[in-house]
Amino acid sequence: MIADREITLTVNGERVVQRVAPRQSLIDFVRENLGLTGSHVGCEHGVCGACTMRVNGLLVRGCLTLAVQADGADIHTIEGISDSGEIAALQAGFLERNALQCGYCTPGMLLTAADLLKDKSSPSREEIREHLSGNYCRCTGYQSIVDAVEDAAQAMAGGSS
Amino acid sequence: MKPAPFDYAKPHSAEEVFALLERYGDDAHLLAGGQSLLAGLNMRLSAPAILIDITGLEPLRGIVNSNGVLRIGALTTYAQVKASAEVARAAPLLSEVIPWIAHPAIRNRGTVGGSLSHADPAAEMPACMLALEAQVEIAAKGGRRKVAAANFFRGLFETDLKPGEMLTAIEVPAIRAHYRSNFSEFARRRGDFAMSGLAAHARFDGEVLHDVRLAYCGVDTRPVRARTAEQVLEGRTLGREVLAEVKAALAQDLHPPDDLQATGEMKLHLSQVLAERVLTAMARAEGG
Numbered sequence: 001m002i003a004d005r006e007i008t009l010t011v012n013g014e015r016v017v018q019r020v021a022p023r024q025s026l027i028d029f030v031r032e033n034l035g036l037t038g039s040h041v042g043c044e045h046g047v048c049g050a051c052t053m054r055v056n057g058l059l060v061r062g063c064l065t066l067a068v069q070a071d072g073a074d075i076h077t078i079e080g081i082s083d084s085g086e087i088a089a090l091q092a093g094f095l096e097r098n099a100l101q102c103g104y105c106t107p108g109m110l111l112t113a114a115d116l117l118k119d120k121s122s123p124s125r126e127e128i129r130e131h132l133s134g135n136y137c138r139c140t141g142y143q144s145i146v147d148a149v150e151d152a153a154q155a156m157a158g159g160s161s
Numbered sequence: 162m163k164p165a166p167f168d169y170a171k172p173h174s175a176e177e178v179f180a181l182l183e184r185y186g187d188d189a190h191l192l193a194g195g196q197s198l199l200a201g202l203n204m205r206l207s208a209p210a211i212l213i214d215i216t217g218l219e220p221l222r223g224i225v226n227s228n229g230v231l232r233i234g235a236l237t238t239y240a241q242v243k244a245s246a247e248v249a250r251a252a253p254l255l256s257e258v259i260p261w262i263a264h265p266a267i268r269n270r271g272t273v274g275g276s277l278s279h280a281d282p283a284a285e286m287p288a289c290m291l292a293l294e295a296q297v298e299i300a301a302k303g304g305r306r307k308v309a310a311a312n313f314f315r316g317l318f319e320t321d322l323k324p325g326e327m328l329t330a331i332e333v334p335a336i337r338a339h340y341r342s343n344f345s346e347f348a349r350r351r352g353d354f355a356m357s358g359l360a361a362h363a364r365f366d367g368e369v370l371h372d373v374r375l376a377y378c379g380v381d382t383r384p385v386r387a388r389t390a391e392q393v394l395e396g397r398t399l400g401r402e403v404l405a406e407v408k409a410a411l412a413q414d415l416h417p418p419d420d421l422q423a424t425g426e427m428k429l430h431l432s433q434v435l436a437e438r439v440l441t442a443m444a445r446a447e448g449g
């Protein structure tokens with residue numbers, strides 16, 4: 001019998017102490033233990049990007065990170081960065097441009113797009129595609145997603161000038 | 162899928178790691194960034210009894226350039242390699258290859274040491290280490306040893322690492338005057354493993370090539386040097402005729418098997434196209 005481990009971490013600004021099985025992934029932990037179901041489970045081998053979240057400020061695959069590895073970490077999920085208003089311009093862009101249909105990939109897309117815009121205020125379409133290349137969307141054909149990120153970048157640049 | 166159950170340990174010293182490796186033997190697997198390991202466990206390709214998380218070992222971190230050698234700690238992530246000014250100066254090939262490897266979220270966790278230990282034949286980093294003639298530093302309970310990258314990769318996911326050993330760092334000779342390097346690959350999708358990839362490094366005396374290293378990934382059970390093609394290029398200037406000779410030589414050097422992505426014949430063709438692209442790009446590069 002393998003013992004559960006106690007982990008202490010911060011999720012969307014709140015301190016969490018829980019016991020987890022070593023094999024539990026971070027994505028299953030936030031969804032099942034914490035009820036934060038905005039991050040999705042897709043391929044479970046790091047290809048699709050649906051489980052994207054932020055650990056200590058860096059994008060990670062929630063399916064390729066163990067919950068036990070997140071002991072002591074500062075984690076943000078789509079719920080956190082949506083509530084904080086950080087991605088409001090991106091959300092508006094996605095809505096305006098119809099950049100989602102079923103919505104399954106959208107949380108990962110938003111987190112990855114936010115990661116790009118953090119370092120680059122006016123990325124080219126090629127740079128947007130490059131940065132989002134690890135996030136699969138089966139509905140939109142990507143064109144409208146690139147449009148939405150471009151719009152959001154312009155809106156954010158306009159807002160800060 | 163979900164992985165089979167495993168136990169987990171996070172030691173904070175190399176001694177503790179070696180003790181755990183001794184105790185669990187083949188049932189243990191070292192965990193660094195986990196970007197290949199955890200994917201494989203999720204697909205139940207393997208089922209170790211325990212993962213030994215080595216990310217708490219601080220001496221395995223950091224990048225140092227001294228006495229003409231760039232030492233990259235095993236736990237250095239791809240993102241850290243890309244962000245390093247030292248790497249850009251001393252081993253520009255390693256900076257240039259990073260965007261070819263997976264995607265931002267994977268590059269934030271995947272490590273150089275992990276990639277080399279995993280030894281995926283289609284991975285980019287092992288081929289670069291062959292081209293740069295790097296040395297792999299390995300530690301075990303009894304001490305340390307170094308092995309040339311050329312002798313480190315033994316076969317399909319097989320390395321020179323022996324039971325109880327851990328890869329601790331990679332030492333890359335800093336780039337010397339007049340050397341240039343380049344990387345390119347063909348993959349089905351952006352960020353996928355290569356159907357064929359080429360890491361090249363060579364000295365340019367004006368337009369004349371010397372000490373050419375052509376290291377391919379994705380075309381064999383391990384990364385391979387194209388020795389005949391390298392010999393063809395020695396002391397020559399790149400041109401239509403020389404490139405034709407290089408392509409003919411590659412047909413002797415490389416014997417890619419058919420796989421799910423492409424036939425061997427197609428992979429050889431792609432490898433020949435890569436040689437032309439990469440060598441041409443190097444010949445056109447500024448100074449060096």
